[in-house]
Amino acid sequence: MAKKKKGRITIDKELCKACYLCIEACPNDLIEVSDKLNQKGYYPTLFTETDSRGNDRKCTACTLCAIVCPDVAIEVYRD
Numbered sequence: 189m190a191k192k193k194k195g196r197i198t199i200d201k202e203l204c205k206a207c208y209l210c211i212e213a214c215p216n217d218l219i220e221v222s223d224k225l226n227q228k229g230y231y232p233t234l235f236t237e238t239d240s241r242g243n244d245r246k247c248t249a250c251t252l253c254a255i256v257c258p259d260v261a262i263e264v265y266r267d
């Protein structure tokens with residue numbers, strides 16, 4: 189069986205202005221709001237899958253989160 193492509197993202201919490209468009213955009217609900225303020229005084233977003241491994245991961249590197257981010261805070265990687 190072909191291995192399904194997996195992705196992961198990084199969110200630069202200091203670039204994030206807390207518009208939360210990325211949370212709406214992710215089809216797999218992998219982004220949530222941090223409970224810690226950034227230096228600009230916003231609650232930035234967090235990628236929730238950073239600790240999960242291999243086949244458990246749901247991020248498909250679809251890039252929708254990065255495309256909607258007005259502050260270019262999200263980078264998408266394919267593994």
Ligand code: SF4
Binds near residue numbers: 199209210233260
């Ligand atoms: S879309 Fe960008 S600026 Fe908006 S909450 Fe997500 S990471 Fe932050």
Ligand code: SF4
Binds near residue numbers: 213252
């Ligand atoms: S790349 Fe797609 S699946 Fe992965 S976090 Fe962004 S919107 Fe969600």
